[in-house]
Amino acid sequence: MRQPLVIANWKLNGSRDLLKAFADYATSQSAESATLPVAQVICPPVIFLAEAVRQYPDMVFGAQHCSEHTSGAFTGETSTGMLQSVGCRYVLVGHSERRALFGETDAQVAAKAKAIQQAGMTPVVCVGETEAERDGNETSAVILKQLEAGLEGVDLAKLVIAYEPVWAIGTGKTASPEQAQEVHALIRSWLQKQNSSVAENMQLLYGGSVKPDNARDLFSQVDIDGGLIGAASLEPHQFAAICKAAQDS
Numbered sequence: 001m002r003q004p005l006v007i008a009n010w011k012l013n014g015s016r017d018l019l020k021a022f023a024d025y026a027t028s029q030s031a032e033s034a035t036l037p038v039a040q041v042i043c044p045p046v047i048f049l050a051e052a053v054r055q056y057p058d059m060v061f062g063a064q065h066c067s068e069h070t071s072g073a074f075t076g077e078t079s080t081g082m083l084q085s086v087g088c089r090y091v092l093v094g095h096s097e098r099r100a101l102f103g104e105t106d107a108q109v110a111a112k113a114k115a116i117q118q119a120g121m122t123p124v125v126c127v128g129e130t131e132a133e134r135d136g137n138e139t140s141a142v143i144l145k146q147l148e149a150g151l152e153g154v155d156l157a158k159l160v161i162a163y164e165p166v167w168a169i170g171t172g173k174t175a176s177p178e179q180a181q182e183v184h185a186l187i188r189s190w191l192q193k194q195n196s197s198v199a200e201n202m203q204l205l206y207g208g209s210v211k212p213d214n215a216r217d218l219f220s221q222v223d224i225d226g227g228l229i230g231a232a233s234l235e236p237h238q239f240a241a242i243c244k245a246a247q248d249s
């Protein structure tokens, strides 16, 4: 039985006040929601991480990005050791915005995922096709290539994978539950070929314009174990409603 997992990706948004609003919302909820059997992770901008972990010890935090290097002349970067030392538990890798805007390659995704694992944190590796690739019937080939190259040498037992069709991120165009399930099933069958117990236990998340009103249908698909949430994770009530949908499905 896989525990549902919902991750908030705040991107370049949020503030200390928003962190407080999330913490206040959580405490204002009844004992029932405090015990939701859904794992929740907030990935704020890295500047807020250390203070967030200190101030809100009941919440779990992740980073949106890390360097694959441990130290050195890499201006502006943050190493996995630094993230781990302030209490970060998860790190997103290969998000389509990092791939498209910052040229992150599959080889870098693999190097980062390995560095994250070596530091004792969990990588959340994102894969997904563009609209042109979907229209050209290349979705399966693109996903399989991203899995093969982006997970080379990575310990598959200590990993979360998020399927995020690029055309659905921040666009309001969600994949239908069937489209999402089809790709999740492809990912799980690829994992099955590597190791059947890993395939059975891996939390596979869907991301791309998930909102409270579509989350339930997406999360009720057999191979979808939760979500990676962008815009709707900036509002405590919406994020809580999505987590509730993950619990109910």
Ligand code: PEP
Pocket: 009, 011, 164, 168, 169, 170, 171, 172, 207, 208, 209, 210, 228, 229, 230, 231, 232
């Ligand atoms: C994301 O950034 O990973 C994402 C899924 O964003 P949104 O929910 O806004 O589409």
